[in-house]
Amino acid sequence: MKKVVVASVLAVATGTAFYLPAALALDDDQAQGAQSSQLTIKDPAEYNAYTNAVGQSAPAAKASAIEQFLTQYPNSVAKEEMLQQLMAAYEQAGQADKEVDAANRLLQVNPNNLRALTIVVYMEKKQTSDQSKLDDAAAKAKTALAAPKPPGLSDADYEKLKAATTPIFYDAEAVDASAKKDYKSAVEAYTAELKAYGDPAQTQAGPGLLATYNLGNAYVSQDPKDLVNGVWFLTRAAQYAPAGYKDQIEKAAEYWYKKYHCAQTDTACQTNVEGYAAIQQMAKANLFPPDTYKPVAAPPPPSPQELAHQAVTSTPDLKTLALADKEFILANGTPEDAGKVWDVLKDVTAEVPGTVVSATPDTVQLAVSEDAKASQKADFTVNMKAPLKEVPQAGAQVKFTATFDSYTQNPPMIILKDGEPPAAAKKPAAHRPVHHPSGK
Template sequence: AALEAFVARYPNSTARLASLLLALEAYQQIGNQEKLQGTAKHILKIDPNDVTALALDVVLNYMKGEAGDASAASAAGAEAQRALQALASWQKPEEMPQAEYDAKRKNMTAVLNTAGGFAALQSADYASARGYYLKLIELDPSIVNYRRLGFADLQLNPLDVNGFWYLAKAEAIAQSQNDKASAQQIAADGKDRYRRYHGSSDGWDQIVSAAATQASPAPDFTVKAKPTECEQVVAAAQQTDLETLAVADWELILSHRDCSPEAKPAAEKMWQAIQAKQKNNGVGKLAFPIKVISATADSLQAAITEKNQQANKADLQVALEKPFASPPAPGTEMDVVGMVADYTPQPFLFIMQNGEAQESKPKARPKPAHTGKPGVPHRAHAKSALR
């Protein structure tokens, strides 16, 4: 209090900064955080790059941020960047022993990176967070720091698979410390993220076991991503007898035509199979049981597959050979026969020409067995066999 009174009475005194620094030390010793932060801010008005005052202000804002104060977390992050720059040029005071200087420098580096990393995570700046936590695990290889580094890596786009190793390392450390609660929590989170990326949890336990004895990820560490939907569709088209597929599968393969270079020939193969089926049935047409989505006198928008019928989403556009005397109402179930001439992949739509439509009769439903008439599997067989 006496030092603060001196500063207030003699604001221009050359001893002002020294007095505030002494007050800062005193408040730090007695744990008066309010006075401590107020004094730190006084010092920073005089010397914006005072490392000790910056570090203390960062710490206090960081603590408030961890407690849920978003503005304090943001302030801690901004000040941490400035403090790290000031720390880079901070020289040892003459009166400070070398060991004390080294320890203080190391502690402040850890504290400032902790605050910077936390603030970066809160603002979803995962690339910056990654940088902070990479430095932190060298200074403080703790469960929290490894876990937050893993989280940051896995939030990048594209993600860095090293994040899985860092989460595994955090789990391994928790196990070694007999911290069962943390180990279980990290394992659940890590396995879930790993499973979503890899397709299964196979291999996770081996990564944890290896991480327990490693200081960092091996240079060749990798995790294979599960096949994308595009890759799965292409593989299915390449490995399946296309003649046996349902209409939903036709649509699935054709709708992925442009998803990769490999998908285009797979779609072309599917289209040729459809054209062959149409050509070889004797009349050059295909028949579909449909649900009307919308209709005019000379055209139909209709749904073939069960999924599209339930969603009232058209996957067939029909140009009629003869106009309707009275267009059918939406929701009407009909059978339509015509020449499938083209398709659009996205949004998917078969394009039929010379179409003929009539209301369906339950007892006259087309059967899966081949007949002399154009046809496709019964309505129930319109479900995809590839999914």
Template structure:
């Protein structure tokens, strides 16, 4: 199933900050405070910034105090042009970036974010803004999406590295600051996870997207990629993948998406479990909770060897003789050796009458597909060595259905082929033993 993405409007985090008025310092006046030494593992305390030039001070205040967003943009652009080395350059760029965001000018917003990173490579707001915007652009089908993926991962990784040193904005409570950091962590992890998914780096994809979904459990643009990352891993993490595919169906933005993704999740469940029994309960749990319950598990389908064992264990010789050719094939190709022996001992050297489809024919040998799966794949699973040369008038055509008799003498488990000798063509059904039609398939398995 193709990935379904939705583009979201930027709004999870308000990236614009309230302007901080700089201090105006008279020429020759000493700074009011000195920076304190930074302790290991701590963010650098914010320092009061001072503009010494009154004209520069007035230009900055005149720009940031504008109430009209377009007037603020004009004022900040003029300030940055006139004072490119101002102590308030980073603050002005942050405010300009937020103003372009508010005005809906995405390209100018991103251009300003790039300028801000040039001035401050670890600027959290710029990194978060670019991470979010690039991710939604890629998921929205941007024409240059493949070129954007490396940048997206770079911004996400850089943001996570810089986040521990992010200073609390002035006037922000501890609770609000913690919430802001968690939101930004979600943005950065989403960027890393989505970029990793696009490049098939599934360990990084599941790690990043799971962290992002933990922060945003109802965001379809994160929940569905997380399901894909689990299911496409090698080997697949089917338990988590099925759960989050179900969750994606729950939070999908339209009824059409909900139906499509629920069908996909159910198919994944059926493939893993062996049937759709129990799916209704699993989907009901996914509707009720954003995360799997403790000890959540889905019983996997029986392995081919387990299916083979179930076909012969506790069965009488007559029961085993009555199995279809496809069931014999499953036991002889995937069963444990004792189970293979139970079947082979009963049919080796015993004339069998069967029906199959001719794959290849010569006067002395016919290659035949006798199980439905092999008929569909046009793959011979029986080699019949004829007792006598086939007359030209009786030569079967390739693709024709054939009634025949032969005596099993050997088999190869993988790829499965049974060799029969003393082959004869049957022109009518014999009374005994009964022919074995190919109608049954081999039992399904992963």
């Protein structure tokens, strides 16, 4: 019995590659019998050409004979069957491009042909650098998932065909969504793909394993991230990954687990990854998280307002705080805490260094804090005492002496008055020679 087989591929996902020996066997003889029993070719010449083409045993000869038949009888009642057998012949001959072409021609005759949809979707979703191909694969996958049972195909054979093809179609939707960074849709599609596998063992290798890994990545790529589910599916994938990739995936799972479970200051948890071994055991035994999977989240880090309050209450003399710390408290503290810091800054004249964001002769806006410099946003405004003779360019590193005048908390901005460029350093007095009275 001849088989049409979708070839295995080398799948590359998020920098991790797996060799997936996933063969989808499609029974060519079943399809031929279902079609042929309903066909009546009245023209003797056409019938002879038909029997000659389907009777060829060598794949290349069969493909050539079918192509000749389709050219000679483009409107034959046997066109759909012949195109389906043409796909099989090109598959057996190892001519993937011609196989896809035959599948697309078949879809022009019957847009719901599951075998043709399978071939096109499977081949197009591998072209991850071509978004138009991924979009087409996803669109055809939706068509395939809603396609009716082919006429003449038994219920048992139809169920086998659906079981073999449904994961491929959901995977195409997931790959397309991931490429568009639509991780919510990718999560839904990868989840549906995993549920479509009849046996959880199918997710322990091949495309089912890759889908498990990709589902974990989709969860941790969403905004906001779902670390509970992300850790689960990455850990599950690590339990069955090939030796060359197991370590990499497990480290990724551990990284996200520590992000979720360990406080940043808890070095023991960060080092020992406490509780993770139990998750590994559960993930190896279960494809989807059981009710007993309830990782404990780390306590939330202090809010900016809490950090500002800690700084105020732990500093006996607020004047000793660095300028960056004072600015942080002014921007994030309660009115009471910000007021205490402003009391020690108001009317103080100081030298303020920063990066010019914008400037006029009368006003210079500076990025002083590291965050402001990184985002190229001003957090200090210096109003000049007298117009500048030379206006600094954006990006210049400058210093101004000025007096703290006011501030706004939202948006954060400290305003200074009476700004002046730093005084030029005085030249040392010229050294005059001393003349000895004796002339010596």
